[in-house]
Amino acid sequence: MTASFQVVSPAQGKVPLILSVPHCGTAFPDELKSEYKQELIQSPDDTDWFVHRLYDFAPAMGITIIHAVYSRWVIDLNRDPQSKPLYSDGRIITGLCPTTNFFGEAIYNDAREAVEQQEVNRRVKAYYEPYHQKLESLLQQTENEFGSVLLWDCHSIRQYVPTIHKEKFPDLILGDADETSASPELIEAAFSNLKSSSYSVQHNYPFKGGYITRHYGKPSENRYALQLEMSKVKYMDDSETKYDEVRAEKMRDVLKRTLSALIEKVVRV
Numbered sequence: 408m409t410a411s412f413q414v415v416s417p418a419q420g421k422v423p424l425i426l427s428v429p430h431c432g433t434a435f436p437d438e439l440k441s442e443y444k445q446e447l448i449q450s451p452d453d454t455d456w457f458v459h460r461l462y463d464f465a466p467a468m469g470i471t472i473i474h475a476v477y478s479r480w481v482i483d484l485n486r487d488p489q490s491k492p493l494y495s496d497g498r499i500i501t502g503l504c505p506t507t508n509f510f511g512e513a514i515y516n517d518a519r520e521a522v523e524q525q526e527v528n529r530r531v532k533a534y535y536e537p538y539h540q541k542l543e544s545l546l547q548q549t550e551n552e553f554g555s556v557l558l559w560d561c562h563s564i565r566q567y568v569p570t571i572h573k574e575k576f577p578d579l580i581l582g583d584a585d586e587t588s589a590s591p592e593l594i595e596a597a598f599s600n601l602k603s604s605s606y607s608v609q610h611n612y613p614f615k616g617g618y619i620t621r622h623y624g625k626p627s628e629n630r631y632a633l634q635l636e637m638s639k640v641k642y643m644d645d646s647e648t649k650y651d652e653v654r655a656e657k658m659r660d661v662l663k664r665t666l667s668a669l670i671e672k673v674v675r676v
Contacts, residue, residue: 588624
């Protein structure tokens with residue numbers, strides 16, 4: 408069975424910053440592939456397309472990357488393992504093992520309303536736990552080396568998803584679980600660097616960080632977590648289907664500057 412994650416090690420001089428990309432996966436396990444609508448899994452919607460490619464500069468900065476292999480339609484690595492909802496404001500929230508996409512369209516051939524609990528448990532063991540066990544190991548190892556560590560959770564979304572948010576999304580959304588997942592210094596460094604760009608930036612709205620940010624961000628233990636959500640059109644073409652080198656390079660400049668500032672801060676924290 409294919410591993411549910413890939414790790415890209417630092418190319419030089421490891422730093423106390425780890426990037427997680429839980430929604431860039433597009434693969435489907437052989438034992439499940441036939442259960443989905445085949446026309447949908449050829450290009451699974453709700454994927455954070457090319458985000459691991461967007462951040463591929465990070466290893467040269469000493470940053471470790473862990474990213475998903477399988478689609479979030481198999482299991483969502485950024486959801487609570489008990490499928491507890493992240494928000495309660497009426498938006499559509501896909502669960503741990505989704506049965507619809509963000510637009511409410513059924514993704515399985517039989518249009519099932521839920522994945523049976525026994526199968527959910529199997530997927531947790533096979534695909535979810537390995538990712539989180541490896542992420543925990545990377546964080547612990549890095550924290551042991553440096554005394555502190557920052558997890559940067561990387562996401563993207565269509566610029567307009569009315570089932571989640573009635574208006575067009577901001578270009579960038581920094582999430583820190585209402586300022587509980589990181590220190591004030593790190594939050595300020597991230598937000599000020601993002602704001603110094605030409606992009607529109609929001610803080611904790613309409614996203615404040617998913618399970619990964621909320622679970623792993625423990626400032627009292629010198630373990631910090633921040634989530635960055637971005638509009639796909641800022642690094643993809645207008646159709647939000649193809650990687651756009653020019654747009655991506657502009658975004659990469661902002662990301663490099665922001666991560667550099669964070670590395671300096673987390674070393675001092």
